[in-house]
Amino acid sequence: MFAEVSLPISSFQTFTYAVPENLRKDAIVSARVDVPFGNRKVSGIIVSLIHKSSFDGQLKSIIKIDPSTPILSKELWKLVKWISHYYVAPIGLAYNSVLPFSLLKDYSPRKSWFAKFNESANLSTLENLQKSSPKQFLVYNIIKKASPNCMRISTLKDITSNPISVCKALENKGFINLFKKSEEHVRDNIAFSPVKKKIIYNKEQIEVIDNIKSSLKLKKFSSNLLHGVTGSGKTEIFIESIKTAIEMGKSSIVLIPEISLTPQIAGRFKDVFGEGISLWHSQLTKAQRAKTWDSINTGESKIVIGARSAIFSPIKNLGLIIVDEEHDASYKQESPSPRYHARDVAIMRGKIESCLVLLSSATPSLETFYNYKVKKHNYLSLPKRYGFAVYPKVKVVDLIDESRETGKFNIIISGTLQQKIEERLNNNEQVLLIQNRRGYSPTVKCSDCGNIVMCAGCKTPLTFHKYDNNFKCHICGFIGNNEMDNCKECFSQNFLYLGTGTQKVENILKQTFPSARIARVDYDSTKKNDSLVKVLQSFLNGEIDILLGTQMISKGLDFPGITLVGIINADLGLHIPDFRATERTFQLIYQAAGRAGRGEKAGEVIIQTYDKKNTVIKAASKLDLEKYYENMLNDRIGLNYPPFSWVTKIEFIGKNSKSVFSLSNKIRSNFLGGYKGLEVLGPAPCFKEKVNNQYRFQIILKSLKKHDTNSNKLHSFISQNFIENRASLSGSNKIHIHIDPISMI
Numbered sequence: 081m082f083a084e085v086s087l088p089i090s091s092f093q094t095f096t097y098a099v100p101e102n103l104r105k106d107a108i109v110s111a112r113v114d115v116p117f118g119n120r121k122v123s124g125i126i127v128s129l130i131h132k133s134s135f136d137g138q139l140k141s142i143i144k145i146d147p148s149t150p151i152l153s154k155e156l157w158k159l160v161k162w163i164s165h166y167y168v169a170p171i172g173l174a175y176n177s178v179l180p181f182s183l184l185k186d187y188s189p190r191k192s193w194f195a196k197f198n199e200s201a202n203l204s205t206l207e208n209l210q211k212s213s214p215k216q217f218l219v220y221n222i223i224k225k226a227s228p229n230c231m232r233i234s235t236l237k238d239i240t241s242n243p244i245s246v247c248k249a250l251e252n253k254g255f256i257n258l259f260k261k262s263e264e265h266v267r268d269n270i271a272f273s274p275v276k277k278k279i280i281y282n283k284e285q286i287e288v289i290d291n292i293k294s295s296l297k298l299k300k301f302s303s304n305l306l307h308g309v310t311g312s313g314k315t316e317i318f319i320e321s322i323k324t325a326i327e328m329g330k331s332s333i334v335l336i337p338e339i340s341l342t343p344q345i346a347g348r349f350k351d352v353f354g355e356g357i358s359l360w361h362s363q364l365t366k367a368q369r370a371k372t373w374d375s376i377n378t379g380e381s382k383i384v385i386g387a388r389s390a391i392f393s394p395i396k397n398l399g400l401i402i403v404d405e406e407h408d409a410s411y412k413q414e415s416p417s418p419r420y421h422a423r424d425v426a427i428m429r430g431k432i433e434s435c436l437v438l439l440s441s442a443t444p445s446l447e448t449f450y451n452y453k454v455k456k457h458n459y460l461s462l463p464k465r466y467g468f469a470v471y472p473k474v475k476v477v478d479l480i481d482e483s484r485e486t487g488k489f490n491i492i493i494s495g496t497l498q499q500k501i502e503e504r505l506n507n508n509e510q511v512l513l514i515q516n517r518r519g520y521s522p523t524v525k526c527s528d529c530g531n532i533v534m535c536a537g538c539k540t541p542l543t544f545h546k547y548d549n550n551f552k553c554h555i556c557g558f559i560g561n562n563e564m565d566n567c568k569e570c571f572s573q574n575f576l577y578l579g580t581g582t583q584k585v586e587n588i589l590k591q592t593f594p595s596a597r598i599a600r601v602d603y604d605s606t607k608k609n610d611s612l613v614k615v616l617q618s619f620l621n622g623e624i625d626i627l628l629g630t631q632m633i634s635k636g637l638d639f640p641g642i643t644l645v646g647i648i649n650a651d652l653g654l655h656i657p658d659f660r661a662t663e664r665t666f667q668l669i670y671q672a673a674g675r676a677g678r679g680e681k682a683g684e685v686i687i688q689t690y691d692k693k694n695t696v697i698k699a700a701s702k703l704d705l706e707k708y709y710e711n712m713l714n715d716r717i718g719l720n721y722p723p724f725s726w727v728t729k730i731e732f733i734g735k736n737s738k739s740v741f742s743l744s745n746k747i748r749s750n751f752l753g754g755y756k757g758l759e760v761l762g763p764a765p766c767f768k769e770k771v772n773n774q775y776r777f778q779i780i781l782k783s784l785k786k787h788d789t790n791s792n793k794l795h796s797f798i799s800q801n802f803i804e805n806r807a808s809l810s811g812s813n814k815i816h817i818h819i820d821p822i823s824m825i
């Protein structure tokens with residue numbers, strides 16, 4: 081007997097091994113095995129069993145089959161195979177995302193290198209160090225600054241590519257001490273305190289609940305779009321649906337985009353279902369992860385809530401899958417392979433397990449909306465806000481007019497917005513402000529020669545961060561602070577800080593409203609694990625007057641105290657060369673507006689723009705969904721973009737731009753004999769054409785969407801051109817295949 085084994089490596093090849101006599105009883109498809117590979121022992125999975133091997137030579141044997149491994153249910157195995165096929169990912173990698181290999185290893189905390197400043201260092205040679213090795217000098221200063229705390233060396237990666245060797249050199253010179261320590265600190269679980277609410281359902285809600293209940297009872301696959309305006313009480317619909325599933329002896333999976341941003345939803349579930357819920361998210365430690373996985377696998381948990389990978393939970397007897405905020409970009413895994421979309425996987429899993437799938441959003445993606453229009457999804461609608469809350473009034477402020485009238489340029493807080501904020505502060509009401517760009521200034525320019533401060537590795541402007549007084553690359557994570565001493569071209573020390581990030585807005589707010597309590601939430605402010613939950617909690621308690629942040633705070637939050645939402649610059653992101661740029665802008669504005677007036681007091685929204693006539697800004701400011709979908713679908717038909725076509729993006733990445741370009745050209749010429757109805761665009765440099773010293777090119781494949789056969793056609797075309805001769809083609813360059821990409825840049 082022989083087994084075809086797939087390994088969790090990025091190779092599509094499977095490997096044949098002999099199954100020794102004593103292991104035959106455990107040898108089944110999807111079992112986990114240890115096999116010799118080169119001179120290592122690696123874990124893999126059996127993808128098929130055969131009685132004859134075409135291989136003439138001596139085959140190696142499987143070392144061990146782990147009978148204790150939880151074998152995937154046949155439904156999950158089917159899902160793994162679908163993911164591997166649809167997303168063109170090696171089956172070993174697809175399997176690994178469903179049942180991570182790391183879960184099953186005995187877990188011992190990892191040890192990392194740390195550095196500590198040496199108090200008794202001889203500092204007389206410091207001047208020499210600054211001259212002879214500026215890198216070491218920089219690292220020395222950072223470690224000294226952190227003293228008396230020690231510093232994890234890997235955090236210095238942004239400053240030097242090889243922090244450990246720089247630190248070792250510093251240790252040899254006696255400036256610092258290095259040591260290893262284990263890092264298992266059980267993080268506090270994300271705040272998950274029960275949120276109590278008394279609910280009386282309105283007519284629309286009752287209708288939706290009844291509809292879901294009767295579909296659930298059919299125990300058949302169905303996909304449903306729950307389209308509810310912001311504040312319409314969708315969480316309550318989820319709760320009623322899960323209750324019904326439980327009564328039927330069925331379990332549920334609830335996907336939410338980012339659990340730490342939506343503690344209120346988790347809190348509501350906790351209040352209703354108590355301990356029967358498992359949380360699955362990226363901030364679990366390995367030990368917590370293994371334990372949670374186990375309680376799901378044994379059937380102890382009947383409800384799993386989590387981010388995208390929770391769609392793979394080995395939960396038994398599945399009856400219901402809910403995808404909240406189904407339009408959210410975080411459902412798409414960009415890297416590593418498999419590059420899947422959790423919403424689409426949810427639908428496939430629903431089909432395989434014959435259960436009900438509920439996609440929910442106030443701003444459904446165009447794909448989902450279109451699928452409802454062509455009757456692939458049932459449509460459930462909540463057109464009104466819950467309780468007595470009414471929809472906010474929206475006012476658009478034209479920043480061009482305002483400039484003309486006031487003679488001021490670069491207006492960040494317009495007169496209108498300032499006055500509205502003052503009113504709220506006087507009435508002890510709360511304000512939410514959105515500026516979807518972090519840092520202080522996204523572009524810094526030499527005022528003498530015009531040179532722009534750039535990231536050397538990414539060919540992109542560095543963002544100035546005022547609080548840590550340094551430059552950061554938002555693409556590769558580079559951090560530097562000697563960039564600002566003087567201009568690299570003309571040595572001038574005069575810089576212009578152009579553009580507006582959240583830190584600049586925060587500064588202006590502090591000057592304009594000196595007595596207001598202001599908090600900023602963005603990626604930089606929330607690196608500390610619990611600070612976000614703390615900020616949200618104190619905002620809820622009324623201890624903060626103005627909450628300012630990026631798109632992180634534009635969705636999901638339910639704060640009845642907010643009566644004013646301001647969008648500082650609605651045009652950000654509108655002109656990115658991506659066919660989804662307008663869709664994202666609309667969602668951001670509409671969702672943010674939806675945070676206003678959720679309590680008893682009416683809300684108001686101020687949208688600041690330089691582009692008042694833009695159709696997206698117009699539709700968003702009127703909160704006019706119908707117009708928006710009509711416009712957008714028309715645009716997409718015209719340009720033959722999804723949902724009217726199937727798109728695949730193929731990225732080529734490597735250190736040598738010539739070699740990457742010639743590889744992409746070679747692949748392009750393979751495509752010449754494509755097929756009728758296939759459009760091939762490129763190769764062209766990616767929008768981010770250089771990231772981390774790696775050059776990037778892309779080819780776009782577009783295939784008409786008359787019906788699903790075109791999807792199959794596109795898939796077999798990609799398989800034929802890639803799977804068979806991929807390794808021999810690419811050499812040291814990488815090829816990433818993005819099926820149904822959510823971003824073209």
Ligand SMILES: [Zn+2]
Binds near residue numbers: 529
């Ligand atoms: Zn200059």
Ligand SMILES: [Zn+2]
Binds near residue numbers: 535536772
């Ligand atoms: Zn960079």
